[in-house]
Amino acid sequence: MRLNVPLTDSEELAAIGEVLESGFLTQGPKTAEFERLIADRIGSTSAFGTSSATTGLHLALHAIGVQPGDEVIVPDFSFPATANAVIQQGAIPVFVDIELDTFNIDPSLLERAISPRTTAIMPVHAFGLTANMSAINEIAARHGIPVIEDAACALGATHRGREAGTLGLAGVFSFHPRKIITTAEGGLISTSDPELAAKIAVLRSHGAVRGSHFMSFIDAGFNYRLSDIHAAIGIAQMRKLDFILERRRSLASIYDDLLSDVDGVIPPSVPEGDLHSYQSYVVLLEDDVDRDAVIDRMREADIETTLGTYSMHLQPYFRSRFGIDDRELPAATRAQRSALTLPLYPQLENGQLESVAASMRQAVAGSRLRP
Template identity: 70%
Template sequence: MMRLNVPLTGAEELAAVAEVLESGYLTQGPRAAEFERLVSEYVGVPHAFATSSATTGLHLALHAAGVRAGDEVIIPDFSFPATANAVIQQGATPVFVDIDLDTFNMDPALIGAAVTERTRAIMPVHAFGLPADMDAINAEAARIGVPVIEDAACALGGTYRGRQAGALGTAGVFSFHPRKIITTGEGGLITTSDDALAERVAVLRTHGAVRGSHYMSFVDAGYNYRLSDVHAAIGVAQMAKLDAIMAGRRALAATYGEALAGVAGVAAPHVPEGTEHAYQSYVVLLDEGIDRNAVIDAMRAAEIETTLGTYSMHLQPYFRDRFGIADEQLPQATRAHASALTLPLYPQLAESDVLRVVETLARVLESHA
């Protein structure tokens, strides 16, 4: 079976973990600090805070940015539900905005209609590693005076007008789940250039504590959202591979794009001018009327793993029952939920593997036409 994704790990990660185990320092420590430094330098921001996951990172960033119970946060409907869950965990309400079907990202033109007197933040998602239209989103945020928290879970290495994802808003949050660009096993990280926000994150991440010369003072009701040195050591080893990983993903994505050009029934990812896609996932859009789930089954029968793109959150039971949003209010996200298809992509694939995926997909689509 050709897997959807396989992390690029090896002897370097094993050695890094062994070194931490031998040191006896297993919680957040020097390796976490090194990992934070490497990512902050790569992204081009002064502050980075490793967290136990991207979900806890989003929650922490929202709290530090001043989002409180009863507030509203504008997010795209088409995203993994962790985006909305982090808002709800802060006692706030997610306000779902439709997407641009070409990019799978939040449509900035629809933000204005979603704003109310309770809006306290905008949280765009860089879908599958493609940075959102941040100039337009930041302009909307400036107009109403709220921070922008980038859900950059998939976007390490993606760029927008020459700037890295994670440096495009008030703060950015990355994921290092095994399906992401690089992995720490589980883990996340917050980036920011905002000194005041960074100070809040530092306190809230570790139980609300400020360390003194002899002991800690607990100045807030914080969280234990730290990343251990065991996980961070894997991240340090992965950062040394990041450029090679990005080059491999982009080369294979180019092969996909060329091979898919002549296949009926499917559209390859669109990358707007001035934007570089990180290609955490290679997600195509099938023509309306094609049964995407039947395509997944047929590809599996051919020993190729595929899956949906991601979720239109208003269709999921919790959000559907709580908010009762009609499909007609979010037509593009509804369409993407039904028709987006993720194809295998990771640097260990050969060009011949990509061509096999496309040839198989073409046969499957022809049989389902």
């Protein structure tokens, strides 16, 4: 059983064929249509397709004016693309610990991380659960610091009734095949700030503006465009979005019930007032369980599992450059060691989840660490 399988069919194939027949393959009308669909769905004024979420994060940071030597606050527990985008801008990621029950950045630790060089806060919506944006925005507003949402996993998630991607100055989504919907590769920046939107529109495509006869280059921009081929896949995927979200949430609820009495396994928690998109279903194993041994035992049962994501300060590059002691980030360090992602995608049958839960019970029982 695979960890994830994108939900695609003849609609996506037909959409690709239509673009190929049109001869318009780069960013064009399909990209604009996809952008409108996302913006309308989440209630954002503007949306800009990008070649990936990573380039989207970098472009957003550049557009808000993050400079070399500036500091950007990020959660330590995230895919390294979050911090990589900061470093690509010449800035310094400041790693903040997480709340273990949500895997999201701990707002109570933000104040001590803010310095005179802090120019942005970039919370991540871990696995499709929004960070506590109410608390984060209150702190950011008090200090006059813009907030960029790394909403890579969170299309369709909400915080107190508001859509992910509309909770900060800008939000960045991913459409990698493991995300809620896919464009094969691709990302998108959403914003309702007209000044920021104007900058992103120019910077995304070489810093160019098109005149009546040719382009003028008014800034040193990037080639971070989303092609019409990728956007056409995304348009077909958007027609499936409601079903995908409903099915993921239904399957997650079944997992919650099946795993509630499995000794050593802590199912994910969702704060009241929030709606999880369940891009991934990630559990926390108790301290005395060897997570990697569980992965091996689940593989023997032909079930693919993996770690939750990465505690960035533990990765070789960040360890070498910043040398942060594990004791400064205890929750993220624990999550790196003990978080486990289980298979979750709409095509799974309820009975398959029962098999996963039964295998988990055996795998965890056989992976206890000796005192």
